Amino acid sequence: MQWSEYSNGQRIKILRGRDVTQSQLAEMTGLSVVTIQKAEQDKALSLNTLLTIADALGADTSVILGQQAPRRAMAQADRITLRTLSQTVHDTAAGLLPEGVEEAGGADDLRSVIRACWERYWKGLYVEAGALAAPLLQQAAMHLHGRPTGEQGEAWGLLADSYRISAYVANLMGARDLAYAAIGHAQAAAERSADELQPAVVASGRSWIYLRDARLQDALRLAEKAAVDVEPRFSTATVDQLTVYGSHINFAAVVASRLKDKERAADYLSQSHAAGVRMGAEHRAYGTLFGPLTATTQAVGINVALGLTGKALTLIDSIKDVTGLTEAARHRYAMDKAMTLADAGLWDRSLDTLEETLVQAPEWARHQALPNVIVEKVGRASTGRLRRVRDLIGAQTGISHGFPPATAKSAL
Incomplete structure (x- = not known):
């Protein structure tokens, strides 16, 4: 219905x-x-x-009034969070600061809240991250307003981070217009920041929004430029620089795989693995995590998108421990693994992997479209297990209430 x-x-x-x-x-x-x-x-x-x-x-x-459908998986808390976040993004961008609210602290306090936002985001707790991002934006805007002219570079960077978090939350929760607005404000702030890496970091975020909106050519162009802009000399690069570059070039490989460009995706994957090897371990910087494990696990999804199921299976066999990843990254890898197993005709193993993730991470899963794509691929190959997984997806997404199912576009 x-x-x-x-x-x-x-x-x-x-x-x-x-x-x-x-x-x-x-x-x-x-x-x-x-x-x-x-x-x-x-x-x-x-x-x-x-x-x-x-x-x-x-x-x-x-x-x-039925003139438009609610967004997929949109519970009441989601709607309230997005409405509050939207108002805050637009108000702060217009220079409207909250009345009767004092600045909570200085730059160190803001950095602490930004880290807390990213922690919730990478755990897949997007509603919590969004709820925290709204007051963070207000405080960051007030902090900038209170800095003397000529001493605002750091404050602009903190505001850029706050807008970028808001954009990421909005994008994953399906509020694409808000995501575009927030990432645009983040870009403007990043260009005025004192951090030379920030403009490229934000540009990569915009590329991800393009990808989720099926603007693949635009996404690839921007992802490539962002990676080139931050490419370091491996011999002198800091771990933060390698983290940013590795995550950027890896994302360029993701976009290339969606365009079925095997040669370009392979080239970017090679550079991604080289950055990971140089780092030697996972590292967090600028709201992202990258290292050799991230490079390998994300290569699974890239090879699946390219139709290289054999390569993806070989990579899966080589991955023994994913505890070094964030919770959200582990869940995403599990989805890529389930998709690989489905492509290989290993229906029951695919559904076992999918079901385990749906049970372990229902809050994360309800904002994802890939579970539906996997179920559609498995089709009628399994009966009882398939029904059980469909019930789990329905309970988490509201599909049982007549909400529209996921589309291939929203699964990007």
Whole structure:
């Protein structure tokens, strides 16, 4: 059933979900329980009631009226987080600082919060990261405003980091317009920062947004430029420089693989592995993790995208321990592994890997499209296990409520 086919009352009930009762929604809105009941029964829904309920649920009125569908996997907390983040991104970019709020601390305090945001992001806790990113943006903007002219380079860098985190959260939660806006503000701030690596780091982030939006040629062009801009001399490069370069050139290989450019992808993979070998171990910098293990695990997905299933299987056999990766990177590798096994016709092993990840990381998985793609590939090859995995995906994404399934475009 399509979202537009539900009644307004049914859509309110679906958006309310199982976690919010009618009584709780009444308390959240200041309306009576009877008013909520009538709204959900399509007996009465005035404009004021519609606006009040939409605000409490963090949903656009157009979603309640069926004019547009809610985003995939969008729970109430997701909607509220994105709405707050969107307002903060646009307000800070317009120079509107919060009234009655004092700056919490200096640059060191902001860097600490930025690290906390990235920790949540790389654990796959995107709603938490987004909830923290909004006040972070406000504090970063206030910090910049308080710095004397000529002494703002560091503050611009902190603001660029804050916008970039916001863009990443928005992109993974499907809010593409917000992602584009935030990464644009991040780029403007990075160009005025005192850190020469930041503009390329932000450019790579924009390339990832292009990739998720299926703008593959634009994504490749930008990814290549970002990698070239930060390419260091291996003999003198710092570990931070190698981390940034390795992650950039690895992402260029990802984009090339989506374009089925085997030669270019192989060239970038070679450079990625060389950077990883030079580093010797995983390292975090600029909100990313890179090293030899990252280079190898991401090569699995790249080879799968190129149709080189045999190479991907060989790489999987060589990977014995992934504890050095972030939680989100481990989960993504598990999805790539499941896809490889599906391509190889190892249906049960593929579904075992997929099911284990869905159970271990439901919060991360509900923002991913790849599980649906894997299930579609397995098709009718397995019965009981396939039904069990489909039930897990449905419970996490809201597909059982009639939300639209993932598309190939959203899986990028």
